[in-house]
Amino acid sequence: MNGLYKYGNFSEGEQTYDLVIIGGGPAGLSAGVYAAQANLKTLILEKGLPGGQMQNTLEVENYTGFQMILGPELSESMRAHADHLGVEFKMADVQSIDMHGNPKILHTSEGEIQAKAVLIATGATPKKLGIPGEDRLSGRGVSWCAVCDGAFFKNKKIAVVGGGDSAIEEGTFLTKFGESVLVIHRRDKLRAQPILQQRAFSSEKMNFIWNHKVVEILGDNRVSGIRIQHVDTGEEQEIEMHGVFIYVGFTPMTSFISNQEILDRDGYVITDEDMRTSIPGIFAAGDVRPKGLRQIITAASDGAIAAMTAYHYIESLA
Numbered sequence: 202m203n204g205l206y207k208y209g210n211f212s213e214g215e216q217t218y219d220l221v222i223i224g225g226g227p228a229g230l231s232a233g234v235y236a237a238q239a240n241l242k243t244l245i246l247e248k249g250l251p252g253g254q255m256q257n258t259l260e261v262e263n264y265t266g267f268q269m270i271l272g273p274e275l276s277e278s279m280r281a282h283a284d285h286l287g288v289e290f291k292m293a294d295v296q297s298i299d300m301h302g303n304p305k306i307l308h309t310s311e312g313e314i315q316a317k318a319v320l321i322a323t324g325a326t327p328k329k330l331g332i333p334g335e336d337r338l339s340g341r342g343v344s345w346c347a348v349c350d351g352a353f354f355k356n357k358k359i360a361v362v363g364g365g366d367s368a369i370e371e372g373t374f375l376t377k378f379g380e381s382v383l384v385i386h387r388r389d390k391l392r393a394q395p396i397l398q399q400r401a402f403s404s405e406k407m408n409f410i411w412n413h414k415v416v417e418i419l420g421d422n423r424v425s426g427i428r429i430q431h432v433d434t435g436e437e438q439e440i441e442m443h444g445v446f447i448y449v450g451f452t453p454m455t456s457f458i459s460n461q462e463i464l465d466r467d468g469y470v471i472t473d474e475d476m477r478t479s480i481p482g483i484f485a486a487g488d489v490r491p492k493g494l495r496q497i498i499t500a501a502s503d504g505a506i507a508a509m510t511a512y513h514y515i516e517s518l519a
């Protein structure tokens with residue numbers, strides 16, 4: 202655990218900030234860097250490890266400037282960068298925000314804190330299947346990110362679980378690497394957009410198993426197969442497999458937001474392209490927004506834009 206994160210309740214004198222950033226993933230940390238450079242008194246609140254989902258990524262091979270960097274190492278260098286510029290950090294779980302009015306009031310596990318502007322950078326978590334083998338073989342053949350891990354499966358047998366846009370788009374992407382890509386879907390037709398379906402059906406490498414769910418991922422140190430089950434008959438079979446990519450949706454980390462007007466129907470925070478929500482002084486960045494490409498670089502880019510938009514907002518209050 203990083204020593205620079207403060208523990209304990211907020212004390213008098215540290216309670217009003219220009220900008221409070223909720224979430225210390227790449228979106229929040231990059232926003233911290235830009236906010237500090239704009240001279241904003243900035244606090245990052247993080248309930249877990251700094252770095253967010255980067256902490257769950259062993260090798261990052263697509264963050265520009267690094268042919269390969271370990272996820273925890275990139276997390277630490279982003280945190281150290283923000284820290285060097287004077288951003289404050291605090292371990293706290295944000296439980297609700299009074300968004301209207303100025304200052305905004307954040308209710309956290311460590312007490313209340315006030316800010317002229319708030320940036321929501323709490324990310325989204327890929328949904329899991331909750332089946333045996335999934336956690337144990339995560340990073341050992343089980344993945345939630347084709348862009349990140351596809352290249353590790355050159356000429357291998359790959360399974361994709363799901364039938365929506367992500368499953369089919371990422372499955373088609375995986376045909377660049379895999380010997381074959383088998384889509385396993387619990388229904389008898391896909392939910393993905395017709396254009397994506399057309400592309401997938403015309404790929405010689407892509408095959409489909411309908412009306413089945415994956416009930417177990419097999420393997421000792423690496424994935425060696427999957428066990429699937431027919432949703433109606435319950436009949437099971439095992440299939441040899443080297444990689445399993447799971448696309449059964451994401452859960453945006455927005456349960457602490459009671460202002461439904463800034464959320465879309467899936468719970469993501471709606472913003473304009475400058476990261477403003479419809480509530481003045483409330484901004485959002487990174488995976489917590491509805492977006493096509495959820496990556497470190499796109500989260501960091503959102504964070505930079507959000508910090509500068511927040512800076513202009515705060516200037517306008519003076």
Ligand code: FAD
Nearest residue numbers: 224226227228248253254295324349487488495496497500
């Ligand atoms: P996150 O990284 O999710 O950070 C959000 C932070 O907010 C978390 O630390 C969380 O603890 C904190 N938080 C949430 N709620 C609260 C709260 N109420 N109070 C306080 N704190 C809170 N992308 C790549 O570019 N390359 C890769 O190789 C790659 N590999 C990946 C591998 C995996 C297994 C996964 C899941 C993702 C991968 N990604 C990769 C995607 C990338 O990690 C994400 O797109 C990126 O981390 C999103 O950044 P973020 O800051 O928006 O959110």
